[in-house]
Amino acid sequence: xxxSTSNSEFVRPIPAxxxxxxxxxxxxxxxxxxxxxxxxxxxxxxxxxxxxTADLWxxxxxxxxxxxxxxxxxxxxxxxxxxxxxxxxxxRRPVQLALVxxxxxxxxxxxxxxxxxxxxxxxxxxxxxxxxxxxxxMESSLKALNRYRQWTPAQRWSHELAVQLExxxxxxxxxxxxxxxxxxxxxxxxxxxxHPPPKLPPYFYxxxxxxRARMTEQAATIGHPVQQRVVNGWxxxxxxxxxxxxxxxxxxxxMMGRAIEARFVETARHIAAIRARGGRVVxxxxxxxxxxxxxxxxxxxxxxxxxxxxxESELAAVNFADHPELSSFILPEWSxxxxxxxxxxxxxxxxxxxxxxxxxxxxxxxxxxTVTTGAP
Amino acid sequence: MIxxxxxxxxxxxxxxxxxxxxxxxxxxxxxxxxxSYLFYGAWNPPFVLLLVLSTAIDYVAGARMAAATRPxxxxxxxxxxxxxxxxxxxxxxxxxxxxxxxxxxxxxxGITYVVPKLSIVLPVGISFYTFQTLSYSLDIYxxxxxxxxxxxxxxxxxxxxxxxxxxxxxxxxxxxPQMVRARTAQPDRLAWGLFLMTLxxxxxxxxxxxxxxxxxxxxxxxxxLVAGLDAWMGVLAFSGQIFFDFAGYSTCAIGAALCxxxxxxxxxxAPYAAVGFSDFWRRWHISLSTxxxxxxxxxxxxxxxxxxxxxxxxxxxxxLGGLWHGAAWTFVAWGVVHGLCLVIERILQAVWGDAAWxxxxxxxxxxxxxxxxxxxxxxxxxxxQDFGAAMRMFAALTGLAGNxxxxxxPMREIxxxxxxxxxxxxxxxxxxxxxxxxxxxxxxxxALTGVWSVMLFSxxxxxxxxxxxxxxxx
Numbered sequence: 001x002x003x004s005t006s007n008s009e010f011v012r013p014i015p016a017x018x019x020x021x022x023x024x025x026x027x028x029x030x031x032x033x034x035x036x037x038x039x040x041x042x043x044x045x046x047x048x049x050x051x052x053t054a055d056l057w058x059x060x061x062x063x064x065x066x067x068x069x070x071x072x073x074x075x076x077x078x079x080x081x082x083x084x085x086x087x088x089x090x091x092r093r094p095v096q097l098a099l100v101x102x103x104x105x106x107x108x109x110x111x112x113x114x115x116x117x118x119x120x121x122x123x124x125x126x127x128x129x130x131x132x133x134x135x136x137x138m139e140s141s142l143k144a145l146n147r148y149r150q151w152t153p154a155q156r157w158s159h160e161l162a163v164q165l166e167x168x169x170x171x172x173x174x175x176x177x178x179x180x181x182x183x184x185x186x187x188x189x190x191x192x193x194x195h196p197p198p199k200l201p202p203y204f205y206x207x208x209x210x211x212r213a214r215m216t217e218q219a220a221t222i223g224h225p226v227q228q229r230v231v232n233g234w235x236x237x238x239x240x241x242x243x244x245x246x247x248x249x250x251x252x253x254x255m256m257g258r259a260i261e262a263r264f265v266e267t268a269r270h271i272a273a274i275r276a277r278g279g280r281v282v283x284x285x286x287x288x289x290x291x292x293x294x295x296x297x298x299x300x301x302x303x304x305x306x307x308x309x310x311x312e313s314e315l316a317a318v319n320f321a322d323h324p325e326l327s328s329f330i331l332p333e334w335s336x337x338x339x340x341x342x343x344x345x346x347x348x349x350x351x352x353x354x355x356x357x358x359x360x361x362x363x364x365x366x367x368x369x370t371v372t373t374g375a376p
Numbered sequence: 377m378i379x380x381x382x383x384x385x386x387x388x389x390x391x392x393x394x395x396x397x398x399x400x401x402x403x404x405x406x407x408x409x410x411x412s413y414l415f416y417g418a419w420n421p422p423f424v425l426l427l428v429l430s431t432a433i434d435y436v437a438g439a440r441m442a443a444a445t446r447p448x449x450x451x452x453x454x455x456x457x458x459x460x461x462x463x464x465x466x467x468x469x470x471x472x473x474x475x476x477x478x479x480x481x482x483x484x485x486g487i488t489y490v491v492p493k494l495s496i497v498l499p500v501g502i503s504f505y506t507f508q509t510l511s512y513s514l515d516i517y518x519x520x521x522x523x524x525x526x527x528x529x530x531x532x533x534x535x536x537x538x539x540x541x542x543x544x545x546x547x548x549x550x551x552x553p554q555m556v557r558a559r560t561a562q563p564d565r566l567a568w569g570l571f572l573m574t575l576x577x578x579x580x581x582x583x584x585x586x587x588x589x590x591x592x593x594x595x596x597x598x599x600x601l602v603a604g605l606d607a608w609m610g611v612l613a614f615s616g617q618i619f620f621d622f623a624g625y626s627t628c629a630i631g632a633a634l635c636x637x638x639x640x641x642x643x644x645x646a647p648y649a650a651v652g653f654s655d656f657w658r659r660w661h662i663s664l665s666t667x668x669x670x671x672x673x674x675x676x677x678x679x680x681x682x683x684x685x686x687x688x689x690x691x692x693x694x695x696l697g698g699l700w701h702g703a704a705w706t707f708v709a710w711g712v713v714h715g716l717c718l719v720i721e722r723i724l725q726a727v728w729g730d731a732a733w734x735x736x737x738x739x740x741x742x743x744x745x746x747x748x749x750x751x752x753x754x755x756x757x758x759x760x761q762d763f764g765a766a767m768r769m770f771a772a773l774t775g776l777a778g779n780x781x782x783x784x785x786p787m788r789e790i791x792x793x794x795x796x797x798x799x800x801x802x803x804x805x806x807x808x809x810x811x812x813x814x815x816x817x818x819x820x821x822x823a824l825t826g827v828w829s830v831m832l833f834s835x836x837x838x839x840x841x842x843x844x845x846x847x848x849x850x
Contacts, residue, residue, distance in 0.1 A: 009553040009554050009556075009639075010550050010553075010554075010639050010641065011639050012630070012634060012639040012641075012813070013813045014562075014565050014568045014813070015568065015813045015814075015816040015817035017816065017817065017819075017821060017824060018821055019563065019564040019567035019568060019571075020563055020564070020567060021821065022567065022821055022824050022825050022828065023567045023570065023571075025825040025829075026828040026829050026832065029825065029826075029829040029833075030829050030832040030833050030836070033829065033833045034833065037833075037836075037837070152418060152419050152420065153417070153418045153419075153421070154377040154378070154381060154383045154384075154418035154419060155381075155383075157383040157386075157418070158381045158383040161382040161383065161386065162382055165382075172839055174839055177837075177839075178837065178838055178839045179582065179586050179834060179837040179838045179839075180590070180838065182837070183586075183587075183788065183792065184788070186788050187788065188786070188787035188788050188791060189787060190786060190787055191783050191787065193603065193780070193782075193783040194783040194784075194785070194786060194787075195783075196786060244599065244600055244782070245600060245601075245779075245781075245782050246599065246600025246601050246782070247600070
């Protein structure tokens with residue numbers, strides 16, 4: 001009989017090799033290779049910076065207080081809006097929840113469903129992205145939300161450690177320098193039937209712990225290879241994929257139509273839910289220029305999308321195109337402001353935002369049956 | 377906490393350092409137990425209580441069973457253990473599945489009743505630690521094991537963090553004796569353990585997550601019909617992914633345990649070089665297949681009651697084996713496909729078992745490739761969300777869909793899958809008769825250094841995004 005107290009026990013063999021020497025040589029080689037890789041990354045212009053991970057987003061989402069000022073939207077909100085300027089103007093630091101390459105719709109829905117939230121939402125609305133029913137724009141928001149909702153203690157600790165390393169090592173760049181990204185750069189001749197999906201433009205910003213993004217100097221320099229990579233990325237990204245072959249075109253168009261119609265209805269419902277708790281929602285349209293502006297308008301004609309969204313919920317809105325002082329900046333890569341310009345832009349945006357919030361406050365109060373002239 | 381995370385790197389280094397710094401064996405075991413609860417609680421702290429409850433149930437049941445003098449009392453305590461363990465597993469893992477099927481059954485009878493959806497979070501690793509605690513009680517009932525008097529030792533056996541959440545399923549019979557005498561520090565064993573951990577992480581993070589999962593996700597996540605080439609590459613990619621993911625975890629677990637001086641048996645032995653399905657199950661998830669053999673197949677009568685009964689037993693075992701993997705009929709289908717393959721193989725063995733031509737190397741190689749192909753095709757049921765998707769995939773694989781389907785994989789990813797799978801098959805065939813220790817012992821020191829360095833540097837290059845291991849969900 002086996003006994004838990006018997007002396008017989010299973011012992012795994014150990015291969016007879018000079019393990020201590022092998023371990024020491026392995027550590028030395030790995031440290032040398034990693035150091036060389038770090039030096040190469042720096043020589044290529046990379047610098048230590050935080051990765052915009054789902055963990056960093058979850059960290060910010062968990063900082064949302066009932067009366068927070070929350071920024072939602074796309075990369076334009078990340079790049080163009082300066083948190084320090086807004087903090088000085090509104091007396092509290094905004095929570096940056098915008099996400100690169102995303103539709104902010106799921107985040108808006110999440111805040112609407114958060115019974116504790118009765119704060120202020122500033123929503124950067126790019127209709128062509130906001131209305132996206134699924135695909136990678138939706139996935140990036142859902143990934144971040146899922147991380148927030150299921151954030152384990154172990155993931156929080158790993159995030160803390162990762163932040164410490166990312167602040168010191170340039171090669172820890174998840175957009176450009178991971179093994180997976182390096183492999184993606186290997187391009188082989190494609191089959192005629194394969195339509196490659198668009199890629200997000202690569203590394204061109206730094207990010208701090210508050211998720212304030214700043215365009216790098218290279219990306220902001222017209223003609224620089226980095227700026228060219230970014231510019232060349234937009235039009236393919238904003239080209240819709242061909243309709244799926246497995247769904248008849250009419251059926252697909254009808255499906256998309258229903259999904260977009262549902263998005264209008266649900267957006268109005270979520271905004272109403274936030275307002276019902278005393279919260280406020282204002283919408284901004286941030287600068288876009290060049291061929292990208294034209295492509296966006298083709299994808300999502302302005303009036304039937306922006307106009308309808310604003311109109312249905314009687315939203316207070318700030319459209320950069322309506323204000324010469326907001327539309328006079330040169331966007332180096334058509335879609336985002338350079339870091340210095342973003343500070344100036346935010347300073348010019350503040351009065352418009354204050355006015356919009358004031359209008360929203362009055363509107364919410366009117367709906368509640370009271371009239372107030374409360375400051376924004 | 378998952379192995380491929382920065383938290384684990386720090387946790388492991390701290391626990392390992394403290395463990396070997398302590399002189400008292402009791403103190404070391406206490407440390408390992410506390411660390412194991414921390415490791416598990418880092419997912420979802422309240423579930424630690426469930427782990428403690430599961431531990432307490434079998435500790436008590438085992439002790440009472442051994443003390444009982446009447447067979448009826450022994451049986452009652454075994455029943456208590458079985459009911460408690462399987463009840464917990466059933467509630468957490470199969471609660472909603474049972475309710476959904478109850479609803480479907482009523483609908484078949486014309487009764488419309490919508491069952492309430494239970495909000496149940498599946499505790500990580502419950503299938504693994506439940507089987508471990510069960511094996512303890514079953515071995516005591518069968519008179520093969522004396523219960524341990526130390527609750528701490530038993531708790532450490534159940535919760536030992538290297539294998540707690542995804543196996544290997546360690547038997548008390550193999551683990552408890554290792555807790556009697558203090559483990560001694562051996563630098564070579566520590567280095568070999570670290571090598572195995574690196575190998576396991578490399579399999580998971582680099583091969584499964586970086587090189588294969590993208591292709592598998594694109595093909596299986598596509599809503600329509602994929603092109604034939606893409607379908608085959610997707611299936612092969614998932615075959616490789618599931619192996620590297622799960623074998624990677626097991627290798628890491630074995631390595632981590634070795635660093636603390638504990639030995640665990642192999643869980644995989646070159647399974648894709650298996651010749652036939654019984655051979656496959658002697659090489660794939662060995663700790664589960666031997667568990668099912670010893671505690672289900674043999675008690676059902678095994679092959680002692682004639683061929684027909686043996687075949688039925690095989691089907692029952694594989695049906696339940698499929699269900700163990702997940703609360704969905706697609707997992708059951710996967711198990712039944714393997715059961716049917718085992719049945720066919722058993723019948724063919726009865727017909728041709730002694731024929732000399734079956735032993736020719738070319739024939740065995742051919743049979744091995746057929747085994748790999750069928751095993752890979754069976755993974756379709758394991759990976760899909762529903763049978764409609766499975767049928768679409770088989771239509772794409774066979775070209776019977778009537779249209780060419782959509783190309784979803786870039787050539788770079790097709791090449792990546794082809795290279796990795798070809799390498800995987802070559803290594804499995806080259807090492808099918810050898811253990812990993814025998815293989816490594818034949819390598820020169822410089823080659824080991826090179827391989828180890830490449831694996832470590834590749835891990836650093838991936839910058840680990842912390843994908844959970846596939847088997848955590850089971």
